[in-house]
Amino acid sequence: MSRRLPIIHRIVEDDSGPYRVEDLDLEFSNGERRRFQRMHGRGHGAVVVVPMLDADTVLLVREYAAGVHRYELGLVKGRIDAGEAPLQAANRELKEEAGYGAHSLVELRQLTLAPTYMSHATHLVLARDLYPERLPGDEPEPLELVPWKIDALHELILREDFSEGRSIAALFIVREWLRMHG
Structure with a gap:
């Protein structure tokens, strides 16, 4: 089953520490809204x-x-x-x-x-x-x-x-x- 990706309404970034942390305000295809957090490492992988x-x-x-x-x-x-x-x-x-x-x-x-x-x-x-x-x-x-x-x-x-x-x-x-x- 292929699903449409959630809509990102807003991203709030915290760029301190070893990771860049993003708070995501998401809306899913069924209309449900949630906040997710994701981390991006520093560097090139x-x-x-x-x-x-x-x-x-x-x-x-x-x-x-x-x-x-x-x-x-x-x-x-x-x-x-x-x-x-x-x-x-x-x-x-x-x-x-x-x-x-x-x-x-x-x-x-x-x-x-x-x-x-x-x-x-x-x-x-x-x-x-x-x-x-x-x-x-x-x-x-x-x-x-x-x-x-x-x-x-x-x-x-x-x-x-x-x-x-x-x-x-x-x-x-x-x-x-x-x-x-x-």
């Missing part, structure tokens, strides 16, 4: 990178996660800098966080975090044909590299230290993409 060491092994990183105050296992990820394309950002982040570059980078799709109230999208990038190259990054300590067999995702998703939704979704998407495309 983000990337999450699935680096494949070989056809069967993904490279994970363990880094400190301030939000949950523990070390968390996940994928390489980071912001897209001004003037950077998503694939350039993915290769830069891979070099900074994991000490590898990739000869083959494929953007598979975009992932959203909470599309009901956030505009933020993350570009999912598959990185293959890796080679050693390190760039200085902004991490306060070297990240631990953890190779993981892609056919053992069922074990990975049950670990307490692997909880980030983008990493979980990205690995399942890549696993299915690799099954279809080799």
Whole structure:
């Protein structure tokens, strides 16, 4: 069923803090009016990178996660800098966080975090044909590299230290993409 988008009667912006917050005065096709709030992140978006060491092994990183105050296992990820394309950002982040570059980078799709109230999208990038190259990054300590067999995702998703939704979704998407495309 295709629905007409709600009419936006008014937007009130609060441009302070790390997000630009908008209060929306909306009217839906059935005449109901509601107020919704949405957040726009600052910057140019983000990337999450699935680096494949070989056809069967993904490279994970363990880094400190301030939000949950523990070390968390996940994928390489980071912001897209001004003037950077998503694939350039993915290769830069891979070099900074994991000490590898990739000869083959494929953007598979975009992932959203909470599309009901956030505009933020993350570009999912598959990185293959890796080679050693390190760039200085902004991490306060070297990240631990953890190779993981892609056919053992069922074990990975049950670990307490692997909880980030983008990493979980990205690995399942890549696993299915690799099954279809080799």
